[in-house]
Amino acid sequence: MNPTTERVRWTTADLELFPDNGNRYEIVDGELFVTRTPHWKHQKFCTKISKELDLWSEQTGLGETTSGVGVIFSDADNVIPDVVWISKERLAAGLDDAGHLTVAPELVIEVLSPGEINERTDKEVKLKLYSYQGVREYWIANWQLQQIQVYRREQAMLVLVGTLFAGDELSSPLLPGFSCPVVRLFS
Secondary structure, three states, rough: OOOOOOOOOOOOHHOOOOOOOEEEEEEEEEEEEEOOOOHHHHHHHHHHHHHHHHHHHHHHOOOOEEEEOOOEEEEEEEEOOOOOEEHHHHHOEEEEOOOEEEEEEEEEEEOOOOHHHHHHHHHHHHHHHHHOOOOOOOEEEOOOOOOOEEEEEEEEEEEEEEEOOOOEEEEEEOOOOEEEEEHHHOO
């Protein structure tokens, strides 16, 4: 075997060695993904969708929402989704001592950052990971186009079920009674 052609497999332990410099370090299937601090509008969307989901969660008592939390599926799969919603039952069984999720949240939301590599990561790499790990819904928001792609679990896969635009209403069978005008999330 030629050592120069072997792929480096990163692990969760490797992440501890990286500097806290504002970059986001994630590992999927042992591959390292590094992204820079997100755009203002990226973070604004995260804040708005978190607020809407928080309000609904407080009213129903069904779960919790947070942004930027570490999800450690395995030593080779360690990601930081932009926003997650998780039921109280899953949350109770899914936190490690460091406060990271070790189970798939029911809902994961990623906001696209500009660039082909960033889009590929969210639309392909993380889509496969979240499908494999059992995420029930995956929303990919594009603040530049003001649209949200909604993926739902159909059998063992997350499948695109629709793309929502500013004039549409965001709702989900996963979140009974939750509804939000898409335009409010991008305004």
